[in-house]
Amino acid sequence: MNAESQLLERATVLVVDDTPDNLSLMSGLLKDHYKVKVANNGERALRIAKSENPPDLILLDIMMPGMDGYEVCRQLKEDPTTRDIPVIFLTAKAEVEDERKGLELGAVDYLTKPVSPPIVMVRVRNHLALKASADFLRNQNDFLEQEVVKRTREVTAIQDVTILAMASLAETRDSDTGNHIRRTQYYVKALAEHLRGHPRFASILNDNSIKLLFKSAPLHDIGKVGIPDRILLKPGRFTPDEFEIMKSHTTLGRDAIEHAEQQLGMSVEFLSMAKEIAYGHQEKWDGSGYPRGLAGDAIPWSARLMAIADVYDALISRRVYKEGMPHEKAVGIMIEGRGTHFDPDALDAFLALQEQFRSIAATYADSDSDMAHKKAQLDRLTAPSGAG
Structure with a gap:
C-alpha cells in the first residue's frame, strides 16, 4: 500500500445534515472506507471541525434550521x-445560482440529492487525495522554511563567532582592552539608534545598517595583530617612529579584512563596513587624524561613531599603567573634541546618551581578575630578555 492509500485509509469524513435518515445513509456508504463523524446542525459541525482531531473532508447539507450550510462553509473558510478542510456540498438545492454561491464560498464540489453512491465515493476519494497531496506539499514547504531559518541562524552564528574570535585574537595581544569589544559594540549601537531620526543620518541608518554596524564593530582594532609587542605593549609614550608603526594598525586591519573577502571570492556587506571602521576610526572631523587625514563627512559614518565609542572607552577604562578616568571628566574631554575630533551631531548624540554609556560601561566592566591577568601578561611580555 502506497503513502497516498495509507492516508486515505486513515481519513475522517464529517457528514453534516439535519435529517437522521440522510446521516444514516451517508454513514453506511462511507464507513467501510473511512472513519465517519456526524453532526445534525451547523454549530456542532463547527465544533467538530475546530476540535483537536478535525475531519479531513466535510459533506455539508445546505438547508438546515438555524445556521445553514452556506454560513457553516463561510465560517470554516x-x-x-x-x-x-475541503467542503463538498450535498444538497437538494439544484439551481445553478445555488451551486455558484456554494463554490464561491470555497467549496471544492457540489452534489445534488438524490445522490449516486458511486459518484459520491469517487468525488470523496478524489478530494481526499488532493488534500493529502496539498498537505504533503504544505508540510514540505513548512519543513524547508524551517530549514532555511535554521541554516540562516547557523550562518549568522558562525559569522558572529568568527568576528568575535578574530577580534579577541587582537585583544589577546593588547593588554589594555578587556571587555572593550563588547562595550564599544553597544556604544555605537546606541549612537546609531539615537541618530536614525536625525536629518543627516536618516537616509543611512535603518534596522539593517545598525545591525551591520553592531556586527562589524568588534573588528575595529583587528590590525593590532600586526603591531610588534615592543610597541603595542609599551606602557609609556611612543617615540615618533613607534607612533608611525602603531598608526599602521588601521591599514593592517583593512587589509586583513579585504584579504578575507578575497578568499571568499565575493563582497560581504558586514565586512565592507568592518573595513570602513578599521581603516577610518582614527580619522578626526577636522582632518588631523590618520591614516588618510579625511575630514567631515568624507569620513565614513560608521568610523565617526566608532571614534566616539573608542575614545570614550579609552578614557574611562583602567589600564595596567593608569586608572580609569571618572565619567564626568571623560565627558568634559569629549566635549572639547566636538567639531575638531568628533562629528558635532554625533557628539551631541553621545551627550544625550551619556547615562546610557555609563550603564553600558558598568554592565561590561573589566573585573579585577581581568586586570591582574593583563598586568601579568604585560610584565611577562616586557620583561628583559633572560629574566627569570
Missing part, C-alpha cells in the same frame, strides 16, 4: 485552522 474564514478560520485559519479549518480553511484547508
Whole structure:
C-alpha cells in the first residue's frame, strides 16, 4: 500500500445534515472506507471541525434550521485552522445560482440529492487525495522554511563567532582592552539608534545598517595583530617612529579584512563596513587624524561613531599603567573634541546618551581578575630578555 492509500485509509469524513435518515445513509456508504463523524446542525459541525482531531473532508447539507450550510462553509473558510478542510456540498438545492454561491464560498464540489453512491465515493476519494497531496506539499514547504531559518541562524552564528574570535585574537595581544569589544559594540549601537531620526543620518541608518554596524564593530582594532609587542605593549609614550608603526594598525586591519573577502571570492556587506571602521576610526572631523587625514563627512559614518565609542572607552577604562578616568571628566574631554575630533551631531548624540554609556560601561566592566591577568601578561611580555 502506497503513502497516498495509507492516508486515505486513515481519513475522517464529517457528514453534516439535519435529517437522521440522510446521516444514516451517508454513514453506511462511507464507513467501510473511512472513519465517519456526524453532526445534525451547523454549530456542532463547527465544533467538530475546530476540535483537536478535525475531519479531513466535510459533506455539508445546505438547508438546515438555524445556521445553514452556506454560513457553516463561510465560517470554516474564514478560520485559519479549518480553511484547508475541503467542503463538498450535498444538497437538494439544484439551481445553478445555488451551486455558484456554494463554490464561491470555497467549496471544492457540489452534489445534488438524490445522490449516486458511486459518484459520491469517487468525488470523496478524489478530494481526499488532493488534500493529502496539498498537505504533503504544505508540510514540505513548512519543513524547508524551517530549514532555511535554521541554516540562516547557523550562518549568522558562525559569522558572529568568527568576528568575535578574530577580534579577541587582537585583544589577546593588547593588554589594555578587556571587555572593550563588547562595550564599544553597544556604544555605537546606541549612537546609531539615537541618530536614525536625525536629518543627516536618516537616509543611512535603518534596522539593517545598525545591525551591520553592531556586527562589524568588534573588528575595529583587528590590525593590532600586526603591531610588534615592543610597541603595542609599551606602557609609556611612543617615540615618533613607534607612533608611525602603531598608526599602521588601521591599514593592517583593512587589509586583513579585504584579504578575507578575497578568499571568499565575493563582497560581504558586514565586512565592507568592518573595513570602513578599521581603516577610518582614527580619522578626526577636522582632518588631523590618520591614516588618510579625511575630514567631515568624507569620513565614513560608521568610523565617526566608532571614534566616539573608542575614545570614550579609552578614557574611562583602567589600564595596567593608569586608572580609569571618572565619567564626568571623560565627558568634559569629549566635549572639547566636538567639531575638531568628533562629528558635532554625533557628539551631541553621545551627550544625550551619556547615562546610557555609563550603564553600558558598568554592565561590561573589566573585573579585577581581568586586570591582574593583563598586568601579568604585560610584565611577562616586557620583561628583559633572560629574566627569570
